[in-house]
Amino acid sequence: MALQSDPAKNTDKAVLLAVDIGLRTGLAAYDASGDLLVYASRHFASPGRLAKGLWAMLGTYPNLTHLVLEGGGHIASLWERTAWKKQIQVMRITAETWRPDLLTSRQRRSGREAKRTALVKAREIIARSTAKAPTSLRHDAAEAILIGHWAVTHLGWVQR
Numbered sequence: 001m002a003l004q005s006d007p008a009k010n011t012d013k014a015v016l017l018a019v020d021i022g023l024r025t026g027l028a029a030y031d032a033s034g035d036l037l038v039y040a041s042r043h044f045a046s047p048g049r050l051a052k053g054l055w056a057m058l059g060t061y062p063n064l065t066h067l068v069l070e071g072g073g074h075i076a077s078l079w080e081r082t083a084w085k086k087q088i089q090v091m092r093i094t095a096e097t098w099r100p101d102l103l104t105s106r107q108r109r110s111g112r113e114a115k116r117t118a119l120v121k122a123r124e125i126i127a128r129s130t131a132k133a134p135t136s137l138r139h140d141a142a143e144a145i146l147i148g149h150w151a152v153t154h155l156g157w158v159q160r
Helices: 047-058 073-085 095-102 111-127 139-154
Strands: 015-020 024-031 036-043 064-070 089-093
Touching (some): 024 139, 036 111, 064 095, 064 139, 073 089, 095 111
Parallel strands (some): 064 089
Antiparallel strands (some): 015 024
16 A cells, blocks of 8 residues: 555665554655655545554565654554564654644644645745655645655755
């Protein structure tokens, strides 16, 4: 279950996968130089279907070293357990963790405004990356892109 056509599949660099958790899941993969490689939005019919697809999804990248999850609850636990079995480092965050670093207080006033701004900023990141330009972009994928951007900066893989 690859994210898209996958330039990261053959990379020898470490890979970070950022996930906006839910049954409607946003995903964004970055390499160790901070380049956005690929992004996607996936819909899972149930937590059981998600659990069945996680092993393959995390296996898409042989050099996946970091998994950054925004969200919590049972679904986050499914991601964490699978990542731990694959010896992938896991960081669980909330929107309040990354949004202050990437969005102004005005842009964070409401969830709707934050999601609208995330779409704009995600398109800017895509334009500077090797990832394919979107034909459409859902807010969950846009937020995953920003979560990943925050994470590679936070980890020191790239400068702000």
